[in-house]
Amino acid sequence: MPQRLVITERSHEPRKRFAEELRRLRGERGLSLRELEREVGWDSSLFSKMESGGTLGGPEVVQALDQYYGTAPLLLTLWELALADPMQFKEQYRRYMMLEAEALSLWQYSVSAPPGLLQTVGYAREALAAGGARGKDLEQQVEARMGRRKLLLEGDEAPPFRAILSEAVLRMGLRDRSAWRQQLEFLAEMADRPNITLHILPFDTGVHGLTNTDTMFLRLLDGRTVAYTENDVRGELIEETDRVERLQRAYDAVRDLALSPAESRLFVLRMLEEVPCEPST
Incomplete structure (x- = not known):
C-alpha cells in the first residue's frame, strides 16, 4: 500500500500560499530581510510586502528568489497561480x-x-486610486488587473x-x-x-x-x-x-x-x- 501523503496546514489560496512559501524558505535559511536583500539584490521592503501578501512582486524578482533558493520553477509557478487567481478580484466580479x-x-x-x-500599470493605478483604492488594496487591484x-x-x-x-x-x-x-x-x-x-x-x-x-x-x-x-x-x-x-x-x-x-x-x-x-x- 502506498504511503499516505501528509496534509499540510498551508493555505489553499494561491496568494497566501505564495507568501507562506516565501516566509518558509527565508526562515529555513535563517535570514533576515536585510540579509536577503544583500544576497539577492532587491530592497528588503519589497520582500517584506511579498511575504505579508501586500504585493506579488514582478517575475524578475521571483525568478531571482527561485534561483537563490534552488527551488525553480516552484516560486514562479506559485506566483503565476496567484496572479491569475480570481479570488483576488472583488466578489461581484x-x-x-x-x-x-x-x-x-x-x-x-x-x-x-x-x-x-x-x-498600463500607470493608467490602472491612477484610475483605481481615483475610485478610492488606497495602500495595499490599491496595489493588489493593480496587480490583479495586470x-x-x-x-x-x-x-x-x-x-x-x-x-x-x-x-x-x-x-x-x-x-x-x-x-x-x-x-x-x-x-x-x-x-x-x-x-x-x-x-x-x-x-x-x-x-x-x-x-x-x-x-x-x-x-x-x-x-x-x-x-x-x-x-x-x-x-x-x-x-x-x-x-x-x-x-x-x-x-x-x-x-x-x-x-x-x-x-x-x-x-x-x-x-x-x-x-x-x-x-x-
Missing part, C-alpha cells in the same frame, strides 16, 4: 473573471476608459480580442502626462498584435445603442456567448440569450460606425503627438 479567462474570443465597447485588458492582461499576451494561445473605443477614451487623459503617453503608446503597440483588432469611434458619429454602457462579450467553450455591462455604479453579467443578442446587434451597429483598424491606429498616433514628451534632464 469573480464569476465574470473566471469566464473571461476561459473565453475563446472577446469583444468590447469602451465608453470613457481603456478596457482593463489594454491598460494579471488579466496576460490573457492577451500568451503567444499562439492568446484569444482574439476586438475593442471599440469611444474617442472619449483618448481625450480623457491622466494627470500624469508621462503615464498617459505610455498608455497611448501601449494602445498603438497592441493594435499591431495579430490577435487584437482596435477600432476608434469618433465623436461625430453621434448617439448609438451603447452610448453610456461599457460592454464586453465572451464566446465560451460550450458555444455560448455571455455579456458583461458596466457603468460607474454597477456591473452585470448577462447570460440570457435574448438579452445578449440585443446587445450584440447594438455592438455590430457601433462597429459599422467606427474607423477601420488602420485608420484607428493612425488616430491613436495623432493623439500621441498632442501629448508633450517629458523634458530631458
Whole structure:
C-alpha cells in the first residue's frame, strides 16, 4: 500500500500560499530581510510586502528568489497561480473573471476608459486610486488587473480580442502626462498584435445603442456567448440569450460606425503627438 501523503496546514489560496512559501524558505535559511536583500539584490521592503501578501512582486524578482533558493520553477509557478487567481478580484466580479479567462474570443465597447485588458500599470493605478483604492488594496487591484492582461499576451494561445473605443477614451487623459503617453503608446503597440483588432469611434458619429454602457462579450467553450455591462455604479453579467443578442446587434451597429483598424491606429498616433514628451534632464 502506498504511503499516505501528509496534509499540510498551508493555505489553499494561491496568494497566501505564495507568501507562506516565501516566509518558509527565508526562515529555513535563517535570514533576515536585510540579509536577503544583500544576497539577492532587491530592497528588503519589497520582500517584506511579498511575504505579508501586500504585493506579488514582478517575475524578475521571483525568478531571482527561485534561483537563490534552488527551488525553480516552484516560486514562479506559485506566483503565476496567484496572479491569475480570481479570488483576488472583488466578489461581484469573480464569476465574470473566471469566464473571461476561459473565453475563446472577446469583444468590447469602451465608453470613457481603456478596457482593463489594454491598460498600463500607470493608467490602472491612477484610475483605481481615483475610485478610492488606497495602500495595499490599491496595489493588489493593480496587480490583479495586470494579471488579466496576460490573457492577451500568451503567444499562439492568446484569444482574439476586438475593442471599440469611444474617442472619449483618448481625450480623457491622466494627470500624469508621462503615464498617459505610455498608455497611448501601449494602445498603438497592441493594435499591431495579430490577435487584437482596435477600432476608434469618433465623436461625430453621434448617439448609438451603447452610448453610456461599457460592454464586453465572451464566446465560451460550450458555444455560448455571455455579456458583461458596466457603468460607474454597477456591473452585470448577462447570460440570457435574448438579452445578449440585443446587445450584440447594438455592438455590430457601433462597429459599422467606427474607423477601420488602420485608420484607428493612425488616430491613436495623432493623439500621441498632442501629448508633450517629458523634458530631458
